[in-house]
Amino acid sequence: MLNHSKIDSILRALVEPTRRQIxxxxxxxxxTVSQLAEPFGMTFAAVLQHLQTLEACGLIRxxxxxxxxxxxxxxGGLAPLADWITERRIPxxxxxxxxxxxxxxxxxxxxxxxxxxxxxxx
Amino acid sequence: MLNHSKIDSILRALVEPTRRQIxxxxxxxxxTVSQLAEPFGMTFAAVLQHLQTLEACGLIRxxxxxxxxxxxxxxGGLAPLADWITERRIPxxxxxxxxxxxxxxxxxxxxxxxxxxxxxxx
DNA sequence: GGAATGGTTAAGCATGGACTTGAGTATTGA
DNA sequence: TCAATACTCAAGTCCATGCTTAACCATTCC
Numbered sequence: 001m002l003n004h005s006k007i008d009s010i011l012r013a014l015v016e017p018t019r020r021q022i023x024x025x026x027x028x029x030x031x032t033v034s035q036l037a038e039p040f041g042m043t044f045a046a047v048l049q050h051l052q053t054l055e056a057c058g059l060i061r062x063x064x065x066x067x068x069x070x071x072x073x074x075x076g077g078l079a080p081l082a083d084w085i086t087e088r089r090i091p092x093x094x095x096x097x098x099x100x101x102x103x104x105x106x107x108x109x110x111x112x113x114x115x116x117x118x119x120x121x122x
Numbered sequence: 123m124l125n126h127s128k129i130d131s132i133l134r135a136l137v138e139p140t141r142r143q144i145x146x147x148x149x150x151x152x153x154t155v156s157q158l159a160e161p162f163g164m165t166f167a168a169v170l171q172h173l174q175t176l177e178a179c180g181l182i183r184x185x186x187x188x189x190x191x192x193x194x195x196x197x198g199g200l201a202p203l204a205d206w207i208t209e210r211r212i213p214x215x216x217x218x219x220x221x222x223x224x225x226x227x228x229x230x231x232x233x234x235x236x237x238x239x240x241x242x243x244x
Numbered sequence: 245g246g247a248a249t250g251g252t253t254a255a256g257c258a259t260g261g262a263c264t265t266g267a268g269t270a271t272t273g274a
Numbered sequence: 275t276c277a278a279t280a281c282t283c284a285a286g287t288c289c290a291t292g293c294t295t296a297a298c299c300a301t302t303c304c
Contacts, residue, residue: 008139015133016262027210033281046263048282067271067280078207085204088149138292155251168293170252189250189301 006080009057014081018042019050023073026060030072128202131179136203140164141172145195148182152194 013019022036037047051071054060059077062069135141144158159169173193176182181199184191 007142008137011133011137012261015130015137017130018262020129023210034279042262043264044281045265045283049262064281067269069281078211082204082207082211085200085207088145089200089204134291140292156249164292165294166251167253167295171292186251191251 006057007084010059010078010081013053013057013059016050016053018047019054022047022050022054023059026071026073030070033069033071036071128179129206132181132200132203135175135179135181138172138175140169141176144169144172144176145181148193148195152192155191155193158193 014023018040021040025031025036025039033048033051034044036051037044040047051060051062055062055071057077058074060071061074062071064070136145140162143162147153147158147161155170155173156166158173159166162169173182173184177184177193179199180196182193183196184193186192
């Protein structure tokens with residue numbers, strides 16, 4: 001679908017359970033590629049691909065010294081997703097307030113469910 | 123695999139751009155299935171499947187009156203994901219703080235965690 | 245009652261992505 | 275210098291999921 005936004009790449013990275021586990025592990029401190037690969041019942045190469053995905057979207061960072069690559073969490077990596085969520089929670093809660101208002105209204109004919117289309121963005 | 127947690131289902135729902143667009147649309151107010159299907163260049167059935175996915179993980183809610191099904195945002199739907207993110211951001215930031223402390227320390231042998239923490243990195 | 249409207253389900257195709265295999269490169273240590 | 279270590283890359287397999295088609299309810303309107 002060609003949605004190459006930051007949010008899109010972060011969500012695609014997080015949707016895979018293995019990658020979330022790698023993030024958990026790294027949030028407890030840096031680790032090398034082989035240290036990360038060890039606990040998972042999968043090949044080195046597979047884990048490496050996950051790491052590349054995580055690094056490509058800015059969730060982790062890695063540095064190679066000699067023949068050892070050390071990975072660590074990129075602290076601000078989840079910020080874009082956190083922002084995306086708060087942006088979307090606020091309208092939702094405004095809508096809730098609206099509903100609350102309507103329900104709190106003393107007496108009046110309930111607004112017809114059929115025509116919702118009257119826009120309500122302020 | 124088999125990670126059927128709430129987080130997992132929410133992420134799987136959000137990773138699809140079409141479903142995120144549906145959420146955007148619904149955050150501006152409720153809509154029927156056909157109203158939701160209209161702007162997308164895809165079949166009714168496809169949109170319906172997306173709606174079922176969104177409802178299954180608690181991001182939207184729907185109600186059928188007569189032959190018309192009306193969908194709306196479930197206000198607290200994103201909360202589990204928001205929580206997940208804050209839980210993971212705090213350790214990451216603590217780690218940053220920790221690093222900051224160590225770097226700020228005048229002189230002393232670092233508390234040998236596993237060699238990880240002493241990599242200086244601004 | 246019968247047609248139109250709005251939605252629902254099931255089956256099947258097609259694509260993307262996770263994972264493997266296998267070969268290759270660079271670094272380290274004896 | 276040679277072998278072991280640590281990682282990298284490319285190609286291929288396989289399965290989950292998005293989308294379509296096609297048939298099928300249920301409700302509303304004439």
